Amino acid sequence: xxxKQTFLGVNVPKPRVAFFELSSCExxxxxxxNNEATLLDFLSMVEIVTFREGMTEKSDEYDVxxxxxxxxxxxxxxxxxxxxxxxxxxxxxGSCACFGGVNQLKNRFNDLNWVKxxxxxxxxxxxxxxxxxxxxxxxDLEIYGCPIKKxxxxxxxxxxxxGKSIDHPKYxxxxxxxxxxxxxxxxxGEPCLGPITRAGCDAWCPSSRLxxxxxxxxxxxxxxxxxxxxxxxxxxxMERVMDRLECFGGxxxxxxxxRRTEGR
Amino acid sequence: MIFKMFPAAELEDLFALLAVNRxxxxxxxxxxxxxxELFDFDHVTDFSHLKIAYTQTxxxxxxxxxxxxxxxxxxxxxxxxWQKEVDFGAHQPLVLFGLHPCDIxxxxxxxxxxxxxxxxNPFYGAKRQNMLIIGHSCTPQPACFCQSMGTDTVLAGCDxxxxxLGDDYFAEVHSSRAYHLLEQLDCWEPGAKDHARFxxxxxxxxxxxxxxxxxxxLTKILDMEFASQVWQQWGERCxxxxxxxxxCPTCYCYGIEEKVDMDLSRAVKNKQLYSCNLIDxxxxxxxxxxxxxxxxxxxxxxxxxxxGFVEAFEEALCTGCGRCGTSCLAGIxxxxxIASVRGGSHDA
Numbered sequence: 001x002x003x004k005q006t007f008l009g010v011n012v013p014k015p016r017v018a019f020f021e022l023s024s025c026e027x028x029x030x031x032x033x034n035n036e037a038t039l040l041d042f043l044s045m046v047e048i049v050t051f052r053e054g055m056t057e058k059s060d061e062y063d064v065x066x067x068x069x070x071x072x073x074x075x076x077x078x079x080x081x082x083x084x085x086x087x088x089x090x091x092x093x094g095s096c097a098c099f100g101g102v103n104q105l106k107n108r109f110n111d112l113n114w115v116k117x118x119x120x121x122x123x124x125x126x127x128x129x130x131x132x133x134x135x136x137x138x139x140d141l142e143i144y145g146c147p148i149k150k151x152x153x154x155x156x157x158x159x160x161x162x163g164k165s166i167d168h169p170k171y172x173x174x175x176x177x178x179x180x181x182x183x184x185x186x187x188x189g190e191p192c193l194g195p196i197t198r199a200g201c202d203a204w205c206p207s208s209r210l211x212x213x214x215x216x217x218x219x220x221x222x223x224x225x226x227x228x229x230x231x232x233x234x235x236x237x238m239e240r241v242m243d244r245l246e247c248f249g250g251x252x253x254x255x256x257x258x259r260r261t262e263g264r
Numbered sequence: 265m266i267f268k269m270f271p272a273a274e275l276e277d278l279f280a281l282l283a284v285n286r287x288x289x290x291x292x293x294x295x296x297x298x299x300x301e302l303f304d305f306d307h308v309t310d311f312s313h314l315k316i317a318y319t320q321t322x323x324x325x326x327x328x329x330x331x332x333x334x335x336x337x338x339x340x341x342x343x344x345x346w347q348k349e350v351d352f353g354a355h356q357p358l359v360l361f362g363l364h365p366c367d368i369x370x371x372x373x374x375x376x377x378x379x380x381x382x383x384x385n386p387f388y389g390a391k392r393q394n395m396l397i398i399g400h401s402c403t404p405q406p407a408c409f410c411q412s413m414g415t416d417t418v419l420a421g422c423d424x425x426x427x428x429l430g431d432d433y434f435a436e437v438h439s440s441r442a443y444h445l446l447e448q449l450d451c452w453e454p455g456a457k458d459h460a461r462f463x464x465x466x467x468x469x470x471x472x473x474x475x476x477x478x479x480x481x482l483t484k485i486l487d488m489e490f491a492s493q494v495w496q497q498w499g500e501r502c503x504x505x506x507x508x509x510x511x512c513p514t515c516y517c518y519g520i521e522e523k524v525d526m527d528l529s530r531a532v533k534n535k536q537l538y539s540c541n542l543i544d545x546x547x548x549x550x551x552x553x554x555x556x557x558x559x560x561x562x563x564x565x566x567x568x569x570x571x572g573f574v575e576a577f578e579e580a581l582c583t584g585c586g587r588c589g590t591s592c593l594a595g596i597x598x599x600x601x602i603a604s605v606r607g608g609s610h611d612a
Contacts (some may be wrong), residue, residue: 007528009344041526158524170544171506178510178591179332179537181304181323186593189297195503195593221504221543221558223594230593 004159005045012161018050018062019093020083021074021150023103023130027147028094029053035150042154045161049142060086062139064160066093066143070100071131084137089160092132092139093153095146099249102146103130108246132249145213146248149201168198172219173212177203185211190237193244196222196251217250224254268451269458272428277449279311282359282396286430288328289361290318308361316362319405324513324587325360325367326374329391332510332537336520339531344610352390360395362496364402366585368422369415370513371397376577377516396441399425401465404473407586409599411470412477415583417528429461477599478606479570479580485606486571490563494604499559502541508565508588508596509539514581517545540565566601 005014019029033039033054049059065087071077084090095101107129109115116127133139143153159166169175173194177184185192187205192211194203198219205212218224224245231241245251279287286307292315293302303318305325337350371392378388399422410416420426427434434454437443448452509515519538524531538545539604541561546554555561573581582598589597 005528006343007524008341008346012528036527045526045528084321154526158526158528162524162528171539171542172503174503174505174507175510175539175542178323178507181306181327183293183296183302183322184591184593187296187302195505195507219504219543223501223503223558226501226503226594 007162011084011167012163015046015061016049016059016061017046017062017064017066018059018083018087019048019052019066020050020068020079021052022067022069022080022097022133023054023072024096024101025092026053028068028070028096028145029066031147031150038150040155042157044068046157060201061144062087064089064091066091067097067133068093070096070103071133071136072128073126074128075126077136078137080133089140090133090137092134092142094148095144095217095248095250097131097133097139098133098142098144099217099252100130101248104249104252105246106130130249142196144168144216144250145201149204151202152200169220170220171199172222173199173201173206173216175196175199176201179203180207182206183209185209186230186234189234189236191231191241191244193227193241196224196227211244213244213247214250215248216246218254222254224251224258228258236238266443267454268435268437268446269432270435270446270449270451270452272433274449275316275426275433276311278398278445279314279361281445281448282361282398283309285357285359285396287314287359288325289314289316290321291315291320305360314361316400318362319403320364320407320585320587320590322587322591323511324370324585325363326513326516328358328360329371329388329395330374330378330516330537332345334387334535335532336535337533339533341529341531353389354390354394355396357396358391358497362400363422364400364585365399365418366408366410366415366583367513368397368399368418368425369410370583370585371578372421373430373514373579373581373583374516375421375549397422397424398442401425401427401469404469404475405586406474407590407597408473408584409475409586410475410584411473412479412581412599413580413584416470416473417466427462427465429465432458433461434458434465435455456594475586475599477584477602479602482580482602482606483571483574486567488493489605492605494601494607495545495559495563498596498601498604499557499562501596502558503594504541504543504558504561505593506539506542507591507593510537511543511587511591513583513585513587514569515539540568562596566605570602 005012030053049062065083092098096103097155106115176199177194180203190211193214194206194212196218197214198216199214245255288305289308290303291306291313293304296302303315303322304323308314337348340347378385399418404481423439425436513590517538517540520536522531569581
């Protein structure tokens, strides 16, 4: 049932929305449900037709598909192709869908069979290299974060409905961190990827005095070389920095390049 | 100018007299990794939390009249009609207690742009004019170069300026409000001996600056060195993170964004302080970016502060507080950048 909604007297669409999960913890979808204060408003703005975390009903008729998780199995590839066929708009929801997320850490090992054996022992399981969904289908919109920030998703959905442009912040986390008058984590001797990571999280981790792990991937201007130099100057072990750079997959291209040029 | 003296112990009484208002002052934010105390401006309700002998705060006091985020207007929709509400955000008077000369002078500089220009900014002005400012003397820190910028002393822009002379305060009374406040303390008229103590104190302070910037003919030199290689060298180091502008007491550039509530019945127009070092600062409609490279953005920040503003207002848009250099992880400091530009071929 679709009820009409208007903005300034003009009819605006109330899209049929579906949520899907590939390999992920489904934490991003939980985020959508988490913010009870705005949940009812969110539910009245869109018509949710499929959402495993929140309802039993399912439908293949939807305008917008939010896909959480990365591809690690053959059957997920098939599901994803079907979602792309059914949806007008496919949104990659969260760092797993955008970059491979924590799951892509296994790609670092040269021998994936060894990984499979180490994790699952003698229980055979279909699992392959973890890949972002954009490696298989065209993605219309990416929403970054591990997990995503509910407020950001809400703003994006409002803008979608109103036909406004959707712009992610192009500045790094430092801007949001400074606006909150936080103490710089480097002053406390902690590494932080805030200076190179795309903002939009409202400096979530640094505000709790946890240096940024780069879950939202690189800002459009990310001076990684300088950040490594800064960490080095401050005697922060390179492994600690690389752990963060590699954690969510957003920086994988930059790391590859670094490895090639500097043999890290 | 009216001068008064009062015992330093009575600073607490002055604080108490003002405590019917909201007081903003320097407080401790803990220790850094090297054990040095970090300070910032915040609301102070208890005199014992006021760190009046602070070195330098991480952020400036500008956020109390020029916040990082501000709702400039809200819109309420009913059917196809809408109503606009504007709130300048000056809900209560603020007392800024213990501002150093650099920060008082920075507000004076902001006033020139945001209050005294053809189009005054009422959001800034409303808050700025609802402030009582008590200045306090400071000890020059290694990063401070206010002396070079001519902002190491206060001629105007505060109600009261206090200089600590041993166990007493030497008070410069800049407003009638301050005069009436001091009437409630045990003040005395400074005599020749007090004047001598004051002069010895300011001389000692003047001699203790260790950091300098040569600003002579700087506007011309910047014009000559527009194509200098040093900009590129500093640009390579720049993280384009905007931290310098965020902590700067005089940066006022901003962006505007409109946001509609989820029930589509209300919208807000948000103002956010921005930085010319951010990648999309000079991006215009259609997507063209006039300054896509970090060195061009960094350069323009210096040109605005040390060339354009000087030509327009006969002073730099920099108070020499040193915060940008202290906060810059890449170690880009104003004295070093300007020295390298002056040197022409200096190593960045």
